[in-house]
Amino acid sequence: DTVLTQSPALAVSPGERVTISCRASESVSTLMHWYQQKPGQQPKLLIYKASNLASGVPARFSGSGSGTDFTFTIDPVEADDIATYYCHQSWNSPPTFGGGTKLELK
Amino acid sequence: EVQLQQSGAELVRPGTSVKLSCKVSGDTITAYYMHFVKQRPGQGLEWIGRIDPEDDSTKYAEKFKNKATLTADTSSNTAYLKLSSLTSEDTATYFCTTFHVGGYFDYWGQGVMVTVSS
Numbered sequence: 212d213t214v215l216t217q218s219p220a221l222a223v224s225p226g227e228r229v230t231i232s233c234r235a236s237e238s239v240s241t242l243m244h245w246y247q248q249k250p251g252q253q254p255k256l257l258i259y260k261a262s263n264l265a266s267g268v269p270a271r272f273s274g275s276g277s278g279t280d281f282t283f284t285i286d287p288v289e290a291d292d293i294a295t296y297y298c299h300q301s302w303n304s305p306p307t308f309g310g311g312t313k314l315e316l317k
Numbered sequence: 318e319v320q321l322q323q324s325g326a327e328l329v330r331p332g333t334s335v336k337l338s339c340k341v342s343g344d345t346i347t348a349y350y351m352h353f354v355k356q357r358p359g360q361g362l363e364w365i366g367r368i369d370p371e372d373d374s375t376k377y378a379e380k381f382k383n384k385a386t387l388t389a390d391t392s393s394n395t396a397y398l399k400l401s402s403l404t405s406e407d408t409a410t411y412f413c414t415t416f417h418v419g420g421y422f423d424y425w426g427q428g429v430m431v432t433v434s435s
Contacts, residue, residue, distance in 0.1 A: 244421040253412055253425035254362065260419060297362055301420035305378050306352075308362040 213237055215298050215309035222317045228286035231312045233298035235279045242302035243281045245274055248311075249294045257296075258283060290316070319343040321413055321426035328432045334401040339413030339426050341394045346370045349415040351389065351396040352422060357409045367416065368396060403433045 214236040223229045233243065241261040246254035256265045258274035261281060271292075273284045285292055293316060298309040324338040339351065352367040366377035370389035377385060384407070386399040400407055410430050414422040 242420045246422075253428050254414075254422070255425070256421060256423055259417075259421040265423075299362075299421070304376075306364050308354075308364070311361045 212305060213239060213300055213303045213307050215300060215307055217296075217298060217309040217312045219310065220313045220315060222315045223288045224317045225290050226287045228284065229288050229314065231283045231296055231298075233276075233281045233283070233309050235281070235300060237303065238278045239300040239302035241277045242300055243274075243276060244299045244301070245272075245283045246297045246299060247292075247294045248297065254297060288314075319415065319424045321415070321424055323411075323413060323426040323429045326430045326432070328434065329403055331404055331433055331435055333403055334399060335403065335431060336397055336399040337411055337429050337431070339396045339398070341396070341415075345391075346389060346394045346396065347391055351387070352414050352416050353385070353387065353396075353398045354412045354414060354422075355409045356412065356428070362412075365398070365411075370396065400431070403431075405433050407431060408433045 216234045243261045245258040247257050248254045257268050257272050262274045275282050293314050295311045295313045297311045320342045322340045327335050329335045347370050350367045350369050353365040355363045365381045365385050368375045368387040368389050375387050389396045410428040412428045413426040415424040417423045
């Protein structure tokens, strides 16, 4: 299975720029997607196919990458962005998720 | 707007089975591959498998092949996940989600918490 590796946690302040990385154990082309999950809620799609903003998602969120290295950026961070972010690849079967990056307030 | 409504929380005994439902509204279920995802308390997301309600074909993650069974009822626009031989390792929240042809999960159910305890 394709393993996706994310840093487990990042501390941020509102107004800052934050970048989350996701490294795949093998190429996933550009079929990497990003979700936000708040406690007690279902995941929410933010970015699809590496760099495309999902409908209704603010332009503060962005993504880039291809192959094995991907980044997800929030600029600027708002207090409401405190959540866990997951990357997900669908190029290889089975689909897999990263372990999640928890954003915390400094 | 497409919505996925999942059944309520379950408290079940070890060794038994449980069947969870996921009802699609706003579109026909046959328009989507329906996937299910597991999330243990405080942990990440884990793909269980998917069903194509059009022909009932299924695909499972290797570790769930003897644990999970996916079915669908097109007349009620509902997908089901049955979990068997339950242990404490099955205590988790289970989500259903629709798969977009672009390769991502676009709509999600609210999740259902399953607690396995004697």
